[in-house]
Amino acid sequence: MRFVKGHGTENDFVILPDPDGVLELSATSIAALCDRRSGIGADGVLRVVPVKLSAEASEIIARARREAGYTGDAEWFMDYRNADGGMAEMCGNGLRVFARYLAEAGLADPAGFDVVTRAGVRPVSIAPDGMVTVDMGPPLVKGESWTTVAGTHYTGLVVDMGNPHLACLTGEPVARLDLGAHPGFDPAVFPTGVNVEIVNPVGERRVVMRVHERGSGETRSCGTGAVASAVAAAHAAGETTGTWTVEVLGGLLTVTLTPQTSLLTGPAVLVASGDHPATTLI
Numbered sequence: 001m002r003f004v005k006g007h008g009t010e011n012d013f014v015i016l017p018d019p020d021g022v023l024e025l026s027a028t029s030i031a032a033l034c035d036r037r038s039g040i041g042a043d044g045v046l047r048v049v050p051v052k053l054s055a056e057a058s059e060i061i062a063r064a065r066r067e068a069g070y071t072g073d074a075e076w077f078m079d080y081r082n083a084d085g086g087m088a089e090m091c092g093n094g095l096r097v098f099a100r101y102l103a104e105a106g107l108a109d110p111a112g113f114d115v116v117t118r119a120g121v122r123p124v125s126i127a128p129d130g131m132v133t134v135d136m137g138p139p140l141v142k143g144e145s146w147t148t149v150a151g152t153h154y155t156g157l158v159v160d161m162g163n164p165h166l167a168c169l170t171g172e173p174v175a176r177l178d179l180g181a182h183p184g185f186d187p188a189v190f191p192t193g194v195n196v197e198i199v200n201p202v203g204e205r206r207v208v209m210r211v212h213e214r215g216s217g218e219t220r221s222c223g224t225g226a227v228a229s230a231v232a233a234a235h236a237a238g239e240t241t242g243t244w245t246v247e248v249l250g251g252l253l254t255v256t257l258t259p260q261t262s263l264l265t266g267p268a269v270l271v272a273s274g275d276h277p278a279t280t281l282i
């Protein structure tokens with residue numbers, strides 16, 4: 001089984017090209033691929049499958065045409081899985097890496113193309129300087145909730161980015177935060193789990209973010225989480241639009257909030273490729 005490894009601000013992924021739409025990977029197989037000692041190692045898996053060969057993707061695009069008036073011709077479906085094998089609706093950094101793979105493989109025009117995700121169709125473009133921008137759609141703020149991280153209680157904003165986030169602002173530096181264990185959360189608010197961001201505003205439209213991801217544990221970056229963090233910072237400042245810089249352990253991301261949508265920009269690189277002896281997977 002052919003694979004490519006890539007990352008976006010050190011949120012890393014195993015990319016599995018599936019041009020014939022035949023790869024069927026169990027949660028156990030995904031977890032084995034993502035294991036950092038006995039597998040390739042990654043925060044998640046991106047299966048690259050043509051929309052026309054995926055019943056799931058065809059249904060998503062049909063719904064987008066019906067309900068959102070989508071008229072484009074997205075050709076590729078990002079089938080994203082967390083490191084524990086569970087499915088997630090959306091992955092912002094993963095989508096930037098997915099776009100980089102498609103462009104480098106000559107399968108998409110870097111100037112701009114659409115990708116189908118479980119959260120809907122998302123436009124992507126790659127600038128001449130290599131930065132990849134994803135139109136992440138409008139963030140939905142759904143009130144407030146709480147979390148506990150290493151015994152500390154935080155309150156934050158519930159932000160739906162297609163996937164669930166709780167973005168908590170703090171006046172304390174986050175560099176030494178222990179995010180090793182899954183933060184506590186309210187299952188009534190987050191019945192399918194949650195990605196938790198602890199966010200320290202450090203300047204004019206600039207925040208430092210740490211994140212614990214549902215299904216992957218602490219990661220060095222999270223694209224949907226970066227947008228949720230910018231939304232929380234904007235909300236606290238009484239703003240709804242503007243550009244935020246989000247410092248993550250793996251680098252810098254830029255989030256632009258507009259009245260209509262949110263844009264995520266950052267680097268995306270491919271670092272290796274090879275063949276995995278798929279016979280070792282269950």
Ligand SMILES: N[C@@H](CCC[C@H](N)C(=O)O)C(=O)O
Pocket residue numbers: 011044082087088089090091092093094163164195213214215216219221222223224225
């Ligand atoms: N790292 C991703 C988010 C991946 C999905 C998340 N763990 C979930 O379960 O919702 C990103 O860059 O957005």
